[in-house]
Amino acid sequence: MTEYLYTDVxxxxxxxxxxxxxxxxxxxxSERKMSEHYGVSRNVIREALKILTEKGMLDIRxxxxxxxxxxxxxxxxxxxxxxxxxxxxxxxxxxxxxxAIEMSVVRLAVEKATEENIRRFHEIYDSMEKNRESQINxxxxxxxxxxxxxxxxxxGTLASLVETFYSIIDKKLFLVSQLYPQRSVQAQxxxxxxxxxIENRDTDRLIASMKAHMExxxxxxxxxxxxKI
Numbered sequence: 259m260t261e262y263l264y265t266d267v268x269x270x271x272x273x274x275x276x277x278x279x280x281x282x283x284x285x286x287x288s289e290r291k292m293s294e295h296y297g298v299s300r301n302v303i304r305e306a307l308k309i310l311t312e313k314g315m316l317d318i319r320x321x322x323x324x325x326x327x328x329x330x331x332x333x334x335x336x337x338x339x340x341x342x343x344x345x346x347x348x349x350x351x352x353x354x355x356x357x358a359i360e361m362s363v364v365r366l367a368v369e370k371a372t373e374e375n376i377r378r379f380h381e382i383y384d385s386m387e388k389n390r391e392s393q394i395n396x397x398x399x400x401x402x403x404x405x406x407x408x409x410x411x412x413x414g415t416l417a418s419l420v421e422t423f424y425s426i427i428d429k430k431l432f433l434v435s436q437l438y439p440q441r442s443v444q445a446q447x448x449x450x451x452x453x454x455x456i457e458n459r460d461t462d463r464l465i466a467s468m469k470a471h472m473e474x475x476x477x478x479x480x481x482x483x484x485x486k487i
Contacts, residue, residue, distance in 0.1 A: 264305035267296050271306060275315055275326055282417055283405035285398060286316070286324040322398060338422050349479050356423035357472045360404065363420065364452075364468050367410035368461045375410045379453045382406060386449065390442045401425075403449055410456070444474060 274280045286292065286307075289300045296303070307324055310316040317327040342352060367375075382403045389395035401424050408417035448471040455464035 263298050264302045264309070267298060267302060267306035268309040270296070271310060272313075272315060275310075280326050281405075281409065282326050282414070283402060283421055284326045285322075285402070286326070288323065322394060338419075339426060342426060350476065352423060352426055353472070353476055353479060356420070359416065359419050359423065360407070360468055360472070361465065363408050363411055363416055364464045365461060366413070366416075367407050368456055368459055368464055370412055371410040371456045375406060376453070376457060378406050379403065379449075379456070383446070383449055383453060386442075386446060390446075396442055400445065407452070441474065441478065445471070448474070 271280070271286075280286075287295070289303050292303045293300045307316060307318065311318055311324075315327055317325045319325065382399055386396055386399040386403070389399055401421070404420055404424060405417055408420040411417075448467050451467040452464055452471075455461075455467060
């Protein structure tokens with residue numbers, strides 16, 4: 259019976275992912291909330307998530323929870339990440355690569371963003387406002403913001419690349435963000451400028467806002483510019 263339960267839950271979550279009710283990069287609810295929602299024990303939820311993780315549909319991050327994975331693009335991301343680690347690439351070099359990708363993303367985002375994308379930006383922005391005092395949650399929301407930008411392009415490969423490069427420097431960003439608590443205020447100003455630019459279909463403003471955003475991250479990482487991954 260238990261096996262049937264967790265298989266059923268896994269199938270239901272998989273269906274939500276395949277129907278895009280759960281987006282790539284989206285964080286899953288807590289085990290407690292999922293347990294209440296599906297009417298099963300937390301152990302059943304854990305087993306269901308384990309099945310989906312083995313399928314490559316979920317990414318479980320210690321201390322952060324479960325996230326919808328990029329699925330079929332995961333092998334590509336894994337290879338990129340392996341190459342970066344193998345070559346001992348510096349954090350600033352990784353940031354440069356991420357910036358090049360994101361600058362391509364924003365040009366397409368202005369053109370292709372839907373009303374649903376814009377609604378999600380506001381939702382993520384509001385969540386970040388609530389999480390300013392929690393660096394872990396704030397950075398998780400920040401990743402969702404950048405993934406939503408990539409989703410605007412309607413190009414799954416770009417979304418996969420953005421997630422890959424973001425996740426590689428995520429741990430370092432968490433460490434240095436604790437040294438710059440005021441950074442969340444500035445980041446939110448930049449996020450708001452990006453949302454406004456997309457709403458107004460203002461490419462120049464969105465590009466300028468993204469450049470400012472990347473420059474601030476570069477400043478934060480500057481002390482570790484000689485560090486290798």
